[in-house]
Amino acid sequence: MAVIELENVAYSYGGGELLSDISLRLQPGSFHFLTGPSGAGKTTLLKLCYGALIPTAGHARLFDTDVRTLERDDVALMRRRIGVVHQDCQFLDHLSVADNIALPLAVSGRDTLNEVANLRELMGWVGLKSRADALPPELSGGERQRAALARAVIMSPDVILADEPTGNVDWDMSQRLMRLLIELNRMGKTIMIATHDLALIRAAKSHVQARVLRISNRRIQLAGADL
Amino acid sequence: MVPPTGFTAWLTLFSAGAMAFLAVFAMALSLATDRLADRWGEELARSSTLRISAPQGQIQAQTEAALRVLETTPGIASARALSDDEQRTLLEPWFGPDLPVERLPIPRLIEIIEDGDGFDAEGLRLRLAAEAPGAVLDDHTRWRRPLVKAASRLRLLGWLALVLIGGAMAAMITLAANAALAANAQVITVLRLVGAQDAYIAQAFVRRFTLRGLLGATVGTVAGCLATLTLPSTDIAGGFLTGLGFVGWHWLWPLLIPVMAAAVAFLSTRAAARRTLRSMS
Numbered sequence: 001m002a003v004i005e006l007e008n009v010a011y012s013y014g015g016g017e018l019l020s021d022i023s024l025r026l027q028p029g030s031f032h033f034l035t036g037p038s039g040a041g042k043t044t045l046l047k048l049c050y051g052a053l054i055p056t057a058g059h060a061r062l063f064d065t066d067v068r069t070l071e072r073d074d075v076a077l078m079r080r081r082i083g084v085v086h087q088d089c090q091f092l093d094h095l096s097v098a099d100n101i102a103l104p105l106a107v108s109g110r111d112t113l114n115e116v117a118n119l120r121e122l123m124g125w126v127g128l129k130s131r132a133d134a135l136p137p138e139l140s141g142g143e144r145q146r147a148a149l150a151r152a153v154i155m156s157p158d159v160i161l162a163d164e165p166t167g168n169v170d171w172d173m174s175q176r177l178m179r180l181l182i183e184l185n186r187m188g189k190t191i192m193i194a195t196h197d198l199a200l201i202r203a204a205k206s207h208v209q210a211r212v213l214r215i216s217n218r219r220i221q222l223a224g225a226d227l
Numbered sequence: 228m229v230p231p232t233g234f235t236a237w238l239t240l241f242s243a244g245a246m247a248f249l250a251v252f253a254m255a256l257s258l259a260t261d262r263l264a265d266r267w268g269e270e271l272a273r274s275s276t277l278r279i280s281a282p283q284g285q286i287q288a289q290t291e292a293a294l295r296v297l298e299t300t301p302g303i304a305s306a307r308a309l310s311d312d313e314q315r316t317l318l319e320p321w322f323g324p325d326l327p328v329e330r331l332p333i334p335r336l337i338e339i340i341e342d343g344d345g346f347d348a349e350g351l352r353l354r355l356a357a358e359a360p361g362a363v364l365d366d367h368t369r370w371r372r373p374l375v376k377a378a379s380r381l382r383l384l385g386w387l388a389l390v391l392i393g394g395a396m397a398a399m400i401t402l403a404a405n406a407a408l409a410a411n412a413q414v415i416t417v418l419r420l421v422g423a424q425d426a427y428i429a430q431a432f433v434r435r436f437t438l439r440g441l442l443g444a445t446v447g448t449v450a451g452c453l454a455t456l457t458l459p460s461t462d463i464a465g466g467f468l469t470g471l472g473f474v475g476w477h478w479l480w481p482l483l484i485p486v487m488a489a490a491v492a493f494l495s496t497r498a499a500a501r502r503t504l505r506s507m508s
Protein backbone atom coordinates (compact mmCIF):
# COMPACT_ATOMS: atom_id res chain seq x y z
CA MET A 1 0.00 0.00 0.00
CA ALA A 2 1.29 3.44 -0.93
CA VAL A 3 1.41 5.90 1.94
CA ILE A 4 0.49 8.73 -0.39
CA GLU A 5 -1.11 8.27 -3.76
CA LEU A 6 -2.17 10.80 -6.36
CA GLU A 7 -4.25 9.46 -9.20
CA ASN A 8 -4.84 11.65 -12.27
CA VAL A 9 -4.82 14.67 -10.03
CA ALA A 10 -5.32 18.17 -11.37
CA TYR A 11 -5.30 21.40 -9.45
CA SER A 12 -6.60 24.71 -10.71
CA TYR A 13 -6.09 28.06 -9.10
CA GLY A 14 -7.57 31.38 -10.17
CA GLY A 15 -9.07 29.91 -13.31
CA GLY A 16 -5.83 28.40 -14.58
CA GLU A 17 -4.74 24.79 -14.26
CA LEU A 18 -1.51 24.59 -12.29
CA LEU A 19 -1.15 20.81 -12.26
CA SER A 20 -2.68 18.36 -14.68
CA ASP A 21 -3.10 14.60 -14.73
CA ILE A 22 -0.58 13.92 -11.97
CA SER A 23 -0.19 10.33 -10.86
CA LEU A 24 2.22 9.46 -8.10
CA ARG A 25 2.65 6.72 -5.53
CA LEU A 26 4.94 7.11 -2.53
CA GLN A 27 5.78 3.65 -1.25
CA PRO A 28 6.80 3.20 2.39
CA GLY A 29 10.50 3.88 2.88
CA SER A 30 10.98 5.45 -0.54
CA PHE A 31 12.98 8.61 -1.22
CA HIS A 32 11.81 11.14 -3.79
CA PHE A 33 13.09 14.41 -5.08
CA LEU A 34 10.61 16.74 -6.73
CA THR A 35 12.18 19.31 -8.95
CA GLY A 36 11.21 21.86 -11.52
CA PRO A 37 11.49 25.56 -12.14
CA SER A 38 10.12 28.12 -9.70
CA GLY A 39 6.35 28.39 -10.07
CA ALA A 40 6.06 24.95 -11.64
CA GLY A 41 3.82 23.75 -8.80
CA LYS A 42 6.19 21.89 -6.47
CA THR A 43 4.74 23.45 -3.33
CA THR A 44 1.20 22.88 -4.60
CA LEU A 45 1.99 19.23 -5.24
CA LEU A 46 3.40 18.86 -1.72
CA LYS A 47 0.28 20.48 -0.28
CA LEU A 48 -1.84 17.99 -2.19
CA CYS A 49 0.27 15.27 -0.60
CA TYR A 50 -0.53 16.35 2.96
CA GLY A 51 -4.15 17.34 2.50
CA ALA A 52 -3.69 21.09 2.68
CA LEU A 53 -5.24 21.31 -0.77
CA ILE A 54 -8.00 19.23 -2.34
CA PRO A 55 -7.50 18.26 -5.99
CA THR A 56 -9.88 19.88 -8.44
CA ALA A 57 -9.86 16.60 -10.37
CA GLY A 58 -8.62 13.08 -9.69
CA HIS A 59 -7.99 11.49 -6.31
CA ALA A 60 -5.47 12.12 -3.57
CA ARG A 61 -5.20 9.32 -1.02
CA LEU A 62 -3.37 9.60 2.26
CA PHE A 63 -2.79 6.21 3.87
CA ASP A 64 -5.43 4.78 1.54
CA THR A 65 -8.06 7.37 2.43
CA ASP A 66 -9.35 9.80 -0.17
CA VAL A 67 -8.85 13.33 1.15
CA ARG A 68 -12.28 14.31 -0.14
CA THR A 69 -13.87 12.01 2.41
CA LEU A 70 -11.92 13.56 5.27
CA GLU A 71 -13.26 16.20 7.62
CA ARG A 72 -10.96 19.03 8.65
CA ASP A 73 -10.17 17.32 11.93
CA ASP A 74 -9.42 14.05 10.13
CA VAL A 75 -6.88 15.89 7.97
CA ALA A 76 -5.33 17.22 11.19
CA LEU A 77 -4.97 13.64 12.44
CA MET A 78 -3.34 12.65 9.14
CA ARG A 79 -0.85 15.49 9.56
CA ARG A 80 0.47 13.78 12.65
CA ARG A 81 1.64 10.98 10.38
CA ILE A 82 3.12 13.37 7.82
CA GLY A 83 5.91 15.68 8.93
CA VAL A 84 6.22 18.83 6.86
CA VAL A 85 9.25 21.09 6.58
CA HIS A 86 8.52 24.45 5.01
CA GLN A 87 11.06 26.68 3.35
CA ASP A 88 10.03 29.52 5.68
CA CYS A 89 9.84 27.06 8.60
CA GLN A 90 6.61 28.56 10.04
CA PHE A 91 7.41 28.84 13.72
CA LEU A 92 5.50 30.50 16.51
CA ASP A 93 7.94 33.29 17.23
CA HIS A 94 6.78 33.85 20.81
CA LEU A 95 7.64 30.27 21.80
CA SER A 96 11.14 28.94 22.40
CA VAL A 97 12.81 26.64 19.90
CA ALA A 98 12.20 23.67 22.20
CA ASP A 99 8.53 24.54 22.56
CA ASN A 100 8.20 24.94 18.81
CA ILE A 101 9.75 21.55 18.21
CA ALA A 102 7.47 20.02 20.84
CA LEU A 103 4.39 21.68 19.34
CA PRO A 104 3.12 18.55 17.53
CA LEU A 105 3.27 16.67 20.84
CA ALA A 106 1.29 19.40 22.59
CA VAL A 107 -1.44 19.62 19.97
CA SER A 108 -1.83 15.86 19.90
CA GLY A 109 -2.50 15.87 23.63
CA ARG A 110 0.68 14.07 24.63
CA ASP A 111 2.30 15.13 27.85
CA THR A 112 5.40 17.00 26.76
CA LEU A 113 6.97 16.50 30.20
CA ASN A 114 7.15 12.77 29.49
CA GLU A 115 8.86 13.49 26.20
CA VAL A 116 11.63 15.70 27.55
CA ALA A 117 14.28 13.04 27.04
CA ASN A 118 13.16 12.41 23.47
CA LEU A 119 13.05 16.11 22.80
CA ARG A 120 16.56 16.59 24.16
CA GLU A 121 17.84 13.68 22.12
CA LEU A 122 16.17 15.04 19.00
CA MET A 123 17.62 18.50 19.56
CA GLY A 124 21.02 16.94 19.95
CA TRP A 125 20.50 15.01 16.72
CA VAL A 126 19.85 18.22 14.77
CA GLY A 127 22.60 20.07 16.68
CA LEU A 128 20.37 22.54 18.50
CA LYS A 129 20.73 21.41 22.10
CA SER A 130 22.35 24.68 23.11
CA ARG A 131 19.64 26.72 21.37
CA ALA A 132 16.65 25.17 23.13
CA ASP A 133 15.62 28.33 24.92
CA ALA A 134 16.26 30.71 22.05
CA LEU A 135 13.40 32.29 20.16
CA PRO A 136 13.07 31.40 16.46
CA PRO A 137 14.00 34.90 15.22
CA GLU A 138 17.33 34.49 17.01
CA LEU A 139 18.26 31.44 14.92
CA SER A 140 20.33 31.41 11.75
CA GLY A 141 18.82 30.08 8.52
CA GLY A 142 20.43 26.68 8.97
CA GLU A 143 19.36 26.43 12.59
CA ARG A 144 15.79 27.29 11.63
CA GLN A 145 15.73 24.56 9.00
CA ARG A 146 17.10 22.01 11.43
CA ALA A 147 14.56 23.06 14.03
CA ALA A 148 11.81 22.71 11.42
CA LEU A 149 13.09 19.24 10.58
CA ALA A 150 13.14 18.30 14.27
CA ARG A 151 9.54 19.49 14.63
CA ALA A 152 8.55 17.49 11.54
CA VAL A 153 9.96 14.25 12.92
CA ILE A 154 9.13 14.52 16.62
CA MET A 155 5.88 12.57 16.18
CA SER A 156 7.86 9.87 14.36
CA PRO A 157 5.75 10.28 11.23
CA ASP A 158 5.65 7.78 8.40
CA VAL A 159 6.27 10.43 5.78
CA ILE A 160 8.38 13.59 5.70
CA LEU A 161 7.68 16.21 3.06
CA ALA A 162 10.20 19.01 2.76
CA ASP A 163 9.69 22.11 0.65
CA GLU A 164 13.01 23.67 -0.37
CA PRO A 165 14.55 22.78 3.00
CA THR A 166 17.96 23.99 1.85
CA GLY A 167 16.72 27.13 0.12
CA ASN A 168 18.12 29.58 2.65
CA VAL A 169 21.30 27.83 3.78
CA ASP A 170 24.82 27.46 2.47
CA TRP A 171 26.20 24.33 0.83
CA ASP A 172 27.69 22.83 3.97
CA MET A 173 24.47 23.28 5.87
CA SER A 174 22.39 21.88 3.02
CA GLN A 175 24.64 18.79 3.04
CA ARG A 176 24.15 18.44 6.77
CA LEU A 177 20.37 18.67 6.35
CA MET A 178 20.47 16.10 3.56
CA ARG A 179 22.42 13.74 5.76
CA LEU A 180 19.69 14.04 8.41
CA LEU A 181 16.98 13.33 5.86
CA ILE A 182 18.87 10.35 4.47
CA GLU A 183 19.31 9.05 7.99
CA LEU A 184 15.57 9.32 8.52
CA ASN A 185 15.00 7.41 5.29
CA ARG A 186 17.27 4.66 6.55
CA MET A 187 15.04 4.48 9.61
CA GLY A 188 12.20 3.62 7.23
CA LYS A 189 10.63 7.01 6.72
CA THR A 190 9.22 7.97 3.34
CA ILE A 191 10.83 11.18 2.18
CA MET A 192 9.91 13.63 -0.54
CA ILE A 193 11.94 16.77 -1.00
CA ALA A 194 10.92 19.58 -3.32
CA THR A 195 13.96 21.48 -4.53
CA HIS A 196 15.24 23.25 -7.59
CA ASP A 197 18.83 22.65 -6.49
CA LEU A 198 20.06 20.00 -8.92
CA ALA A 199 23.53 19.94 -7.38
CA LEU A 200 21.99 18.93 -4.07
CA ILE A 201 20.10 16.11 -5.79
CA ARG A 202 23.22 14.87 -7.54
CA ALA A 203 25.16 14.89 -4.29
CA ALA A 204 22.42 13.07 -2.42
CA LYS A 205 22.00 10.37 -5.08
CA SER A 206 25.42 9.02 -4.26
CA HIS A 207 24.17 8.25 -0.74
CA VAL A 208 20.56 7.20 -1.25
CA GLN A 209 18.49 5.45 -3.86
CA ALA A 210 16.09 8.18 -4.86
CA ARG A 211 13.58 8.78 -7.59
CA VAL A 212 13.74 12.22 -9.12
CA LEU A 213 10.47 13.62 -10.40
CA ARG A 214 10.26 16.76 -12.45
CA ILE A 215 7.25 18.98 -12.92
CA SER A 216 7.16 20.40 -16.37
CA ASN A 217 4.23 21.89 -18.25
CA ARG A 218 1.82 21.09 -15.40
CA ARG A 219 2.70 17.39 -15.55
CA ILE A 220 5.05 15.20 -13.65
CA GLN A 221 7.68 13.00 -15.24
CA LEU A 222 10.59 10.89 -14.13
CA ALA A 223 13.80 12.88 -14.53
CA GLY A 224 16.29 11.44 -16.96
CA ALA A 225 19.98 10.76 -16.96
CA ASP A 226 20.82 14.46 -17.05
CA LEU A 227 20.66 14.25 -13.28
CA MET B 228 0.11 28.70 22.10
CA VAL B 229 -1.51 32.00 21.27
CA PRO B 230 0.63 35.08 21.80
CA PRO B 231 -0.88 37.70 24.12
CA THR B 232 -2.39 40.54 22.15
CA GLY B 233 -2.65 43.73 24.20
CA PHE B 234 -5.51 45.32 22.31
CA THR B 235 -7.97 42.47 22.55
CA ALA B 236 -6.88 41.61 26.08
CA TRP B 237 -7.62 45.11 27.33
CA LEU B 238 -10.84 45.34 25.34
CA THR B 239 -12.11 42.14 26.90
CA LEU B 240 -11.02 43.04 30.41
CA PHE B 241 -12.51 46.52 30.15
CA SER B 242 -15.83 45.44 28.63
CA ALA B 243 -16.23 42.59 31.13
CA GLY B 244 -15.38 44.92 34.02
CA ALA B 245 -17.67 47.72 32.86
CA MET B 246 -20.54 45.38 32.14
CA ALA B 247 -20.16 43.64 35.49
CA PHE B 248 -20.16 47.03 37.23
CA LEU B 249 -23.42 47.94 35.47
CA ALA B 250 -24.81 44.48 36.13
CA VAL B 251 -24.34 44.97 39.87
CA PHE B 252 -26.57 48.05 39.73
CA ALA B 253 -29.13 46.38 37.49
CA MET B 254 -29.21 43.47 39.93
CA ALA B 255 -29.47 45.82 42.92
CA LEU B 256 -32.33 47.64 41.20
CA SER B 257 -34.15 44.38 40.52
CA LEU B 258 -33.73 43.17 44.08
CA ALA B 259 -34.73 46.54 45.55
CA THR B 260 -37.89 46.68 43.46
CA ASP B 261 -38.49 43.07 44.34
CA ARG B 262 -38.41 43.97 48.02
CA LEU B 263 -40.58 46.99 47.39
CA ALA B 264 -43.17 45.01 45.47
CA ASP B 265 -43.21 42.32 48.16
CA ARG B 266 -43.59 44.87 50.94
CA TRP B 267 -46.37 46.73 49.23
CA GLY B 268 -47.97 43.47 48.20
CA GLU B 269 -47.97 42.20 51.76
CA GLU B 270 -49.46 45.43 53.03
CA LEU B 271 -52.07 45.28 50.34
CA ALA B 272 -53.08 41.81 51.37
CA ARG B 273 -52.99 42.67 55.07
CA SER B 274 -54.79 45.86 55.62
CA SER B 275 -58.21 47.25 54.91
CA THR B 276 -59.87 49.20 57.65
CA LEU B 277 -63.48 49.79 58.54
CA ARG B 278 -64.17 52.89 60.56
CA ILE B 279 -67.39 53.06 62.62
CA SER B 280 -68.31 56.69 63.12
CA ALA B 281 -71.59 56.84 64.98
CA PRO B 282 -73.11 58.52 68.01
CA GLN B 283 -71.57 57.23 71.23
CA GLY B 284 -74.46 54.93 72.09
CA GLN B 285 -74.59 53.24 68.70
CA ILE B 286 -70.93 52.47 68.15
CA GLN B 287 -70.99 49.07 69.81
CA ALA B 288 -74.16 47.95 68.03
CA GLN B 289 -72.95 49.10 64.64
CA THR B 290 -69.56 47.51 65.25
CA GLU B 291 -71.21 44.16 65.95
CA ALA B 292 -73.46 44.53 62.91
CA ALA B 293 -70.48 45.39 60.71
CA LEU B 294 -68.52 42.39 62.00
CA ARG B 295 -71.46 40.13 61.15
CA VAL B 296 -71.52 41.55 57.63
CA LEU B 297 -67.76 41.08 57.29
CA GLU B 298 -67.95 37.47 58.49
CA THR B 299 -70.28 36.61 55.63
CA THR B 300 -68.40 38.57 52.96
CA PRO B 301 -66.44 36.49 50.47
CA GLY B 302 -62.77 37.44 50.17
CA ILE B 303 -62.33 38.37 53.80
CA ALA B 304 -60.17 36.03 55.84
CA SER B 305 -60.79 37.71 59.16
CA ALA B 306 -62.05 40.90 60.72
CA ARG B 307 -61.72 42.18 64.26
CA ALA B 308 -62.35 45.38 66.13
CA LEU B 309 -59.25 47.04 67.54
CA SER B 310 -59.15 47.28 71.33
CA ASP B 311 -58.89 50.60 73.15
CA ASP B 312 -55.23 49.92 73.80
CA GLU B 313 -54.52 49.30 70.15
CA GLN B 314 -56.34 52.48 69.17
CA ARG B 315 -54.43 54.39 71.79
CA THR B 316 -51.18 53.06 70.35
CA LEU B 317 -52.22 54.19 66.90
CA LEU B 318 -52.98 57.69 68.14
CA GLU B 319 -50.00 57.92 70.42
CA PRO B 320 -47.68 59.63 67.87
CA TRP B 321 -50.11 62.53 67.62
CA PHE B 322 -51.72 62.76 71.08
CA GLY B 323 -49.24 61.18 73.43
CA PRO B 324 -49.54 58.01 75.57
CA ASP B 325 -52.14 59.24 78.02
CA LEU B 326 -55.05 59.85 75.68
CA PRO B 327 -58.31 58.77 77.39
CA VAL B 328 -59.62 56.91 74.37
CA GLU B 329 -62.59 55.43 76.26
CA ARG B 330 -63.94 58.88 77.09
CA LEU B 331 -63.49 60.50 73.70
CA PRO B 332 -65.83 60.13 70.72
CA ILE B 333 -63.27 58.29 68.70
CA PRO B 334 -64.47 56.03 65.90
CA ARG B 335 -64.05 52.29 66.36
CA LEU B 336 -61.65 50.69 63.92
CA ILE B 337 -62.09 47.19 62.48
CA GLU B 338 -59.08 45.55 60.88
CA ILE B 339 -59.90 43.45 57.82
CA ILE B 340 -57.61 40.76 56.50
CA GLU B 341 -58.27 39.82 52.91
CA ASP B 342 -57.71 36.48 51.34
CA GLY B 343 -57.25 35.34 47.74
CA ASP B 344 -58.23 38.06 45.30
CA GLY B 345 -59.77 40.20 48.00
CA PHE B 346 -63.37 41.32 48.42
CA ASP B 347 -65.79 43.35 46.36
CA ALA B 348 -65.42 46.76 48.00
CA GLU B 349 -68.44 48.34 46.32
CA GLY B 350 -70.72 45.44 47.25
CA LEU B 351 -69.45 45.55 50.82
CA ARG B 352 -70.08 49.29 51.05
CA LEU B 353 -73.70 48.79 49.94
CA ARG B 354 -74.29 46.07 52.51
CA LEU B 355 -72.65 48.10 55.27
CA ALA B 356 -74.78 51.12 54.36
CA ALA B 357 -77.84 49.02 55.16
CA GLU B 358 -76.58 47.22 58.30
CA ALA B 359 -74.17 49.76 59.83
CA PRO B 360 -74.77 53.23 58.38
CA GLY B 361 -71.86 54.70 60.36
CA ALA B 362 -69.33 52.36 58.79
CA VAL B 363 -66.82 53.76 56.35
CA LEU B 364 -64.70 51.30 54.45
CA ASP B 365 -61.25 52.69 54.08
CA ASP B 366 -59.44 50.38 51.68
CA HIS B 367 -56.50 52.74 51.80
CA THR B 368 -54.10 50.19 50.51
CA ARG B 369 -55.74 49.90 47.13
CA TRP B 370 -53.88 52.91 45.83
CA ARG B 371 -50.78 50.77 46.20
CA ARG B 372 -51.89 48.33 43.51
CA PRO B 373 -50.56 50.43 40.61
CA LEU B 374 -47.41 51.05 42.60
CA VAL B 375 -46.90 47.35 43.14
CA LYS B 376 -47.51 46.84 39.45
CA ALA B 377 -45.00 49.59 38.69
CA ALA B 378 -42.48 47.98 41.07
CA SER B 379 -42.97 44.64 39.33
CA ARG B 380 -42.40 46.27 35.96
CA LEU B 381 -39.29 47.97 37.29
CA ARG B 382 -38.04 44.61 38.54
CA LEU B 383 -38.68 43.15 35.11
CA LEU B 384 -36.77 46.04 33.54
CA GLY B 385 -33.89 45.36 35.91
CA TRP B 386 -33.66 41.75 34.79
CA LEU B 387 -34.06 42.83 31.17
CA ALA B 388 -31.17 45.24 31.70
CA LEU B 389 -29.10 42.31 32.99
CA VAL B 390 -29.91 40.31 29.87
CA LEU B 391 -29.03 43.27 27.64
CA ILE B 392 -25.79 43.79 29.53
CA GLY B 393 -24.96 40.12 28.98
CA GLY B 394 -25.77 40.47 25.29
CA ALA B 395 -23.66 43.60 24.93
CA MET B 396 -20.78 41.88 26.67
CA ALA B 397 -21.14 38.87 24.38
CA ALA B 398 -21.04 41.18 21.36
CA MET B 399 -17.93 42.99 22.57
CA ILE B 400 -16.11 39.79 23.46
CA THR B 401 -17.08 38.30 20.11
CA LEU B 402 -15.57 41.32 18.36
CA ALA B 403 -12.43 41.06 20.47
CA ALA B 404 -12.19 37.32 19.81
CA ASN B 405 -12.65 37.86 16.07
CA ALA B 406 -9.90 40.47 16.14
CA ALA B 407 -7.63 38.10 18.05
CA LEU B 408 -8.36 35.24 15.66
CA ALA B 409 -7.68 37.44 12.64
CA ALA B 410 -4.46 38.74 14.18
CA ASN B 411 -3.35 35.17 14.85
CA ALA B 412 -4.12 33.69 11.45
CA GLN B 413 -0.48 32.69 11.09
CA VAL B 414 -0.53 30.94 14.47
CA ILE B 415 -3.61 29.02 13.39
CA THR B 416 -1.90 28.03 10.14
CA VAL B 417 1.12 26.71 12.03
CA LEU B 418 -1.02 24.82 14.53
CA ARG B 419 -2.93 23.20 11.71
CA LEU B 420 0.32 22.36 9.97
CA VAL B 421 1.48 20.37 12.98
CA GLY B 422 -1.81 18.51 13.31
CA ALA B 423 -3.95 20.61 15.64
CA GLN B 424 -7.66 19.95 15.42
CA ASP B 425 -10.15 22.81 15.45
CA ALA B 426 -11.29 22.05 18.98
CA TYR B 427 -7.70 22.40 20.24
CA ILE B 428 -7.16 25.71 18.46
CA ALA B 429 -10.53 27.07 19.58
CA GLN B 430 -9.80 25.98 23.14
CA ALA B 431 -6.63 28.07 23.22
CA PHE B 432 -8.63 31.21 22.44
CA VAL B 433 -11.66 30.24 24.51
CA ARG B 434 -9.56 29.61 27.62
CA ARG B 435 -7.85 32.98 27.30
CA PHE B 436 -11.03 34.97 26.74
CA THR B 437 -12.94 33.12 29.43
CA LEU B 438 -10.23 33.91 31.97
CA ARG B 439 -10.15 37.54 30.86
CA GLY B 440 -13.93 37.72 31.12
CA LEU B 441 -13.81 36.19 34.58
CA LEU B 442 -11.04 38.50 35.77
CA GLY B 443 -12.58 41.67 34.32
CA ALA B 444 -16.03 40.82 35.65
CA THR B 445 -14.64 40.04 39.11
CA VAL B 446 -12.99 43.44 39.29
CA GLY B 447 -16.14 45.13 37.95
CA THR B 448 -18.35 43.28 40.41
CA VAL B 449 -16.19 44.17 43.38
CA ALA B 450 -16.16 47.81 42.26
CA GLY B 451 -19.93 47.74 41.77
CA CYS B 452 -20.52 46.24 45.22
CA LEU B 453 -18.28 48.84 46.82
CA ALA B 454 -20.19 51.54 44.97
CA THR B 455 -23.53 50.24 46.25
CA LEU B 456 -22.12 50.35 49.77
CA THR B 457 -21.48 54.05 49.35
CA LEU B 458 -25.16 54.70 48.61
CA PRO B 459 -27.16 56.17 51.53
CA SER B 460 -28.87 53.50 53.61
CA THR B 461 -32.65 53.15 53.80
CA ASP B 462 -34.07 56.14 55.60
CA ILE B 463 -36.91 56.14 58.07
CA ALA B 464 -39.45 57.04 55.41
CA GLY B 465 -38.45 53.93 53.49
CA GLY B 466 -37.57 55.96 50.45
CA PHE B 467 -37.20 53.88 47.37
CA LEU B 468 -33.95 55.19 45.92
CA THR B 469 -32.13 55.14 49.20
CA GLY B 470 -33.06 51.46 49.50
CA LEU B 471 -31.07 50.52 46.38
CA GLY B 472 -28.55 47.87 47.32
CA PHE B 473 -28.27 44.39 48.69
CA VAL B 474 -29.67 43.13 51.96
CA GLY B 475 -28.67 40.01 53.87
CA TRP B 476 -28.13 36.94 51.74
CA HIS B 477 -28.85 39.01 48.65
CA TRP B 478 -25.16 39.92 48.80
CA LEU B 479 -24.55 36.45 47.38
CA TRP B 480 -26.29 37.36 44.14
CA PRO B 481 -23.40 39.49 42.75
CA LEU B 482 -21.16 36.42 43.03
CA LEU B 483 -23.05 35.08 40.06
CA ILE B 484 -22.00 37.98 37.84
CA PRO B 485 -18.35 36.91 37.25
CA VAL B 486 -19.51 33.33 36.70
CA MET B 487 -22.13 34.45 34.20
CA ALA B 488 -19.61 36.77 32.53
CA ALA B 489 -17.16 33.87 32.17
CA ALA B 490 -19.94 31.73 30.71
CA VAL B 491 -20.84 34.49 28.25
CA ALA B 492 -17.17 34.89 27.29
CA PHE B 493 -16.80 31.13 26.90
CA LEU B 494 -19.84 30.74 24.67
CA SER B 495 -19.25 33.83 22.54
CA THR B 496 -15.55 33.06 22.01
CA ARG B 497 -16.24 29.44 21.19
CA ALA B 498 -18.86 30.45 18.62
CA ALA B 499 -16.51 33.06 17.11
CA ALA B 500 -13.59 30.64 17.01
CA ARG B 501 -15.59 27.87 15.38
CA ARG B 502 -17.00 30.28 12.80
CA THR B 503 -13.57 31.71 12.02
CA LEU B 504 -11.84 28.34 11.85
CA ARG B 505 -14.53 27.08 9.51
CA SER B 506 -14.03 30.08 7.24
CA MET B 507 -10.25 29.60 7.29
CA SER B 508 -10.35 26.03 6.00
